[in-house]
Amino acid sequence: MDITTQLTRFHKMLAQVLKTNTFYKQKLTDAGINLPNEIQTVSDYQQLPFTTKDELSSNQVSHPPYGTNLTFPLEHYTCLHQTSGTTGSPLRWLDTKESWDWWGKCWRDIYDAAGITSADRFMIAFSFGPFIGFWSAYHGAQQLSALTLANGGFTSEQRIRAILSNDVTVVICTPTYALRLAEVAEQEGIDLNKDSIVRVTIHAGEPGASLPATKQRIEERWGAHAYDHAGATEVGAWGVMCRPQAGVHLNEDEFICEVLDTETDTPSDEGELVITNLGRVGMPVIRYRTGDYVKLKPTPCECGSQHRVLDSGVIGRIDNAIIIRGLNVYPATIENIILKFPDVIEFAVRAYKTETLDELEVQIETTNPNPTDTALAITSAIRDALGLRAIVKVVSHGSLPRYELKSKRFTDER
Numbered sequence: 001m002d003i004t005t006q007l008t009r010f011h012k013m014l015a016q017v018l019k020t021n022t023f024y025k026q027k028l029t030d031a032g033i034n035l036p037n038e039i040q041t042v043s044d045y046q047q048l049p050f051t052t053k054d055e056l057s058s059n060q061v062s063h064p065p066y067g068t069n070l071t072f073p074l075e076h077y078t079c080l081h082q083t084s085g086t087t088g089s090p091l092r093w094l095d096t097k098e099s100w101d102w103w104g105k106c107w108r109d110i111y112d113a114a115g116i117t118s119a120d121r122f123m124i125a126f127s128f129g130p131f132i133g134f135w136s137a138y139h140g141a142q143q144l145s146a147l148t149l150a151n152g153g154f155t156s157e158q159r160i161r162a163i164l165s166n167d168v169t170v171v172i173c174t175p176t177y178a179l180r181l182a183e184v185a186e187q188e189g190i191d192l193n194k195d196s197i198v199r200v201t202i203h204a205g206e207p208g209a210s211l212p213a214t215k216q217r218i219e220e221r222w223g224a225h226a227y228d229h230a231g232a233t234e235v236g237a238w239g240v241m242c243r244p245q246a247g248v249h250l251n252e253d254e255f256i257c258e259v260l261d262t263e264t265d266t267p268s269d270e271g272e273l274v275i276t277n278l279g280r281v282g283m284p285v286i287r288y289r290t291g292d293y294v295k296l297k298p299t300p301c302e303c304g305s306q307h308r309v310l311d312s313g314v315i316g317r318i319d320n321a322i323i324i325r326g327l328n329v330y331p332a333t334i335e336n337i338i339l340k341f342p343d344v345i346e347f348a349v350r351a352y353k354t355e356t357l358d359e360l361e362v363q364i365e366t367t368n369p370n371p372t373d374t375a376l377a378i379t380s381a382i383r384d385a386l387g388l389r390a391i392v393k394v395v396s397h398g399s400l401p402r403y404e405l406k407s408k409r410f411t412d413e414r
């Protein structure tokens with residue numbers, strides 16, 4: 001979608017928001033915007049103020065429980081979800097029937113791009129807590145009229161049995177959990193690659209499926225094509241991987257997306273992703289700073305879509321970059337180095353401070369009968385890729401934690 005069409009849709013949303021949404025009405029009039037058609041060009045749009053997560057959080061704290069970013073009376077809303085609250089208090093987010101259907105539509109775009117049809121059978125492997133991602137994936141699968149298995153509260157063993165006995169073809173979960181399920185299957189004597197007919201896996205919540213080493217590992221264990229997806233509770237399901245699987249498209253039919261230099265806030269090929277959603281009038285975000293660090297591909301995608309492509313999906317959270325001895329390192333970069341070693345089954349990384357220096361320690365579980373070889377090889381791979389000396393330690397099997405949702409493999413103790 002070109003910017004003119006995007007702005008037409010944005011005007012429609014603004015017409016309603018400027019009337020009845022206290023939060024944005026205040027914010028936009030403070031910025032001198034009183035009517036939708038005052039935003040006519042890209043540069044007008046770029047003058048609009050950013051929205052930040054801190055701002056939304058403090059708005060909900062001062063106007064509990066939902067804040068003032070509401071365009072309609074409460075009885076218009078049908079769904080309530082919340083963020084994990086790993087950084088600060090959880091954000092509550094409401095959807096109307098219309099905006100919830102819009103979420104479903106965004107997921108159908110993801111399914112279409114991966115060649116998934118109503119003949120597929122879905123397992124959305126997730127505990128179905130308050131996090132929006134998988135509920136919305138479920139809603140999209142229902143819109144597609146595909147058979148979807150309920151599995152909240154299942155153990156990993158129960159999920160594997162359900163995948164096999166119901167001929168599931170599509171599995172949606174975090175990349176961490178895809179590998180965990182494969183590990184549990186192996187312990188049960190099941191080879192998911194041979195014994196299941198899963199052909200597509202879709203992953204969200206972590207960068208994994210855009211990291212070549214992790215993607216390859218998932219595809220080998222499952223015998224399926226692994227697709228990356230990215231989105232956020234406050235924003236929507238904006239990331240779409242197409243069949244050439246060469247990066248993640250921004251869904252520019254449903255979102256206005258900018259990539260801004262993290263120091264100057266000016267348009268750049270690399271930096272923070274800033275998004276306005278176009279289909280969530282009831283509780284929208286306008287120029288929202290996602291905190292996601294991304295890199296645009298310079299060339300259009302071979303699939304023919306005009307939507308721009310992010311080279312490696314979401315590379316990391318801007319505030320999660322580990323600065324060690326002056327180097328800015330994203331956890332995903334380290335993961336991609338470690339998981340290139342097929343004998344590594346689990347790992348953990350911690351940064352800590354000695355009296356004089358920052359240190360980076362990597363713990364690994366490995367199947368190599370000579371584990372020190374792997375430790376030495378990882379030490380030199382990290383040094384070659386990042387110019388960084390890391391301390392790599394071998395730990396015993398099963399001693400590192402396993403995860404069902406997002407992993408917590410990186411800790412900064414400084």
Ligand SMILES: [Zn+2]
Binds near residue numbers: 301
């Ligand atoms: Zn494409």
